[in-house]
Amino acid sequence: MINRKKFDFALAAYLIILIVMGCVAIYSATTTTIGDYIHTENNWWKQIIFAAVSLGCAFLLLRLPMPIFELIVLPAFVLNLLLLIAVLFTPAVNGSHRWFSLGGLNYQPSESAKILTILMVARVISKQHLTEVRQIFYGLGITLVPILLILIEPDFGTTLVFFFSLLAMLVAAEVPLVYILLLISPVISIVSSLWWVAIVVWILLLLFLLLRAKLSWIAVSITGAINVFLALIMPVFWNGLKNYQQDRVLSFIDPMRDPLGAGYQIIQSKIAVGSGAIIGKGWLQGTQKNMNFLPEHHTDFIFSVIGEEFGFLGSLLLLFVFILFFQRLATAVGELKIKERKIAAAGILAYLMFQTFINVGMNIGLVPATGIPLPFISYGGSNLLINTLAVGVVLKYLNERGFMI
């Protein structure tokens, strides 16, 4: 059922290029050179096997008849929610309950929840005759269930991904931007409460925009009141926190406050990437990587190895491939005419793009460390499988173009 004329070879090609780049980086990240003694862990060929399996699964997905695919989304989503509950009862690893371990393979239900939630939200909010408000509330309602379960694990970083895909899907559903502004206004209010000038400017700007959009007076005043209240209550709430709780929040926002914890990883990553300079130290030649200052740098900190060994030019090349890949996905969103598929593709685009930005940003000290891997590059089977399937879904949608319209 794969239509050669409609199959998006460019998107598939970018996907494979990214996976290959990942394997090259993983090979280096797991190699240790001590004098004339060189040791490489077997992660790189494991990743190749994972890649083959993932691409195979994506291929099967493409062959799957569309009605069957549409039929399994809801049961799969419910099953996934059950797994998210079940995972809370597994023994804690590093203080959180995230993984099922099955004979050496680890599976995170929060990974598959990302793609299934996107498909579920897309299905519901694309229904005809829904008002914008309902679209927003249905979307939020569906997204909040897995988010709450994942917060219990706890895994804060992953829940952010859900929010960003939801926003993107609402944009794709052509919900007026002013509603999306309403949706994110509390977050901005909380952030702006750090400085009273920012509060005043923000609230005025918000009211202005809302009035421009010709919202009713009631809606505007309620929104304004809520935001003013949030901005004013935040300092009170903050001062009510215990010292160590404040410290924890501040260290999350600014890891450099905690040199013995998160700050240590960020600074080591920055040194590795920075010391790569323009052309890098060469493949397998990373000295910081070799000293193993960062534990497990084949997973979340894989970009530090790329930055160190291939320098600014290598990093640019990687980002360039990512840009082409995301451009192609954005185009796909425009090309898909069925509303549900368009919205789903937008969610997938946002989720991959957000993860890429957060991970690279974390590696160069731009954003807090949240434990989000770099899509297609970081080592890890279930992550690679889910990301590849997500792209597979878009490929499938593109492949089915024109059948219904």
Next chain:
Amino acid sequence: MTRSVPTLVFRISLGVLMAVLVGALFRLQVVKGSYYKNVAESNFVRIRRIVATRGEIYDCKYRPIVTNVPSHNLYLTSGKIADTGKLAEFLAANFGIKPEDLRKEVFQQRFKTYEEILLADNIPYETVLALSERLNEFPELSFRTGTTRSYAYPNHFTGYVGRIDEKEYQQFAAEDYSLNAYIGKTGLERYYEVLLRGRDGKEFIQVDAQGKSLELFKDNISVAPLNGLSLVLSIDNDLQSYANEVFPAGRKGCVIVTDIQTGGILAYLSKPDYDPNVFMQKISPETWEALNSKEKPLLDRIIHATYPPGSVFKPIIGSKGLETGVIDRNTRLSPCVGGLRIGNRFFRCWSHIGHGSLSIVDAHRFSCDVFFYDLINRMNLDAVFQHVKACGLVDRTGIDLPNERDGFFPDTAYYRNVRHIKSALNGYKANLGIGQGEVLCTPLQINTFYAAVARDGLWIEPHLLVSTMGRSRISRDEVQPLQKHRLPWSKNTMQVIHDAIWAVTNAPGGTARAINVPGTTTFGKTGSAENYMGKMTHAWFTGYIVTDKPEIVVTVFMENAGGGGGVCAPVANKIFNYYMGNIERIKAPATIPPQLRTPGEAATPTETPPPETNQATPAPETPTQDPPQ
């Protein structure tokens, strides 16, 4: 291509996010690239562990038994190795480290190549001086001072520490041990590892090759180490060394002296012994051979070996007879004619002449076997088993040392199911009645039982630890509550047994007349147990002295040394007399030396520690290792 609001929003977002990343990368790699290159080359930016000082061990007068002494150590940072061959050659020539061992160590730590590996410890200072110059050729190697343990005298209770091995490292993964850590391997060092160890601190090192701060972080935040707690034992070093002095040279056996009031052990001597200090260095093949000779110097004969108790077991059988009412104080059993016929076998008494018909007190005094052959055969074996168990001679005592052994006493099920004996058990029971046959005890079990007898039947768990010292003071009862229970005896039984073992050391013809301690009432029992280890019997004496209150119980045991009254009782007598001669000094409370005082504590000598007030605020502690050069 389709132009629509959503795609436009996505393209703009993508453009902005990627522009931010490229900009940040440009700043980091192009603008500040050479700065970070410098930082990377210094190789010094890392978290360093500040090793906590291990607690020391003192006797009841705060005199040292185990102390920390400085030592020179050689460390390797495997990530900096340039030439493995040259390094292996250097290490083999100067420190006797085999190339394959080096390779193994390096491989083990391949995920932590920046962390230092402890290659050799306790290096003589001359070697350090001689090799310091050559170390410049090997930036991966460095000498630093650390600490090692020093043990005041050979003994079996302190145990010793050693480098953590791979199995222990896995087992205690959650406890934050470093691969270079020392961990208690045996004895108190192992039993109280949690108290002694403390918690390592850590600090962030941010210096360049010249030692200048790189100022990657504003503050030099560090977590101070929490030093381990020192232990104060009930052991009295004077008494311990006196026991060692009077124990006959060349004999194998043990001496246990216990304070009856507390159950604390004053002297704990097992012979032959070994010097734990030998484990602090690489052990030479000769030393290793000596440690594993057939004399078994590593064996702690007090708790790691079980022996037939022989006649010291008789009060247990006697008391059961009294309790069940088979006999009373005056009951005379079958007359001893140098033995007793049971079934078609003749069971000999140790005396060929025979003792005639005896009461329980005289049966103890002369240690007549026939009385007990007859007595146990008038009782139910399983009831006797229960009684022996309740007297604490089956289960291990629970002393605060690892790997203590259980004793053994058979019941009917054992004979039927394990030994498959269908016939009557009278013959087997007869042997059990005199502490022979299958019955086995550790010397400590015997000692603890007699201490309970001295306390009018209150059994208290024997122990070495009195309290911890230093950062906080925790008494033994707070660390782990002491087990206590009463022996299953009536007052009357107690009185008869007291009279019986008083007769052993005092009445004419008693087997332990060698015991003579002026100013005290003495009690005791001898034993000479036949065994499979040799022709000579195992010799036992166990007894106690009472002034206005019970003082100490002494158990002396010697393997294959002959009769207990002849060889063991004189040793015990010397210890009793030494104790009485020095009783004021031994009982005088000692002043707590300043380094052991808990913060805020007065210097006044106190017998019972004052209640702890400031456990929550540990004293500021200084790092114990020098920063790397």
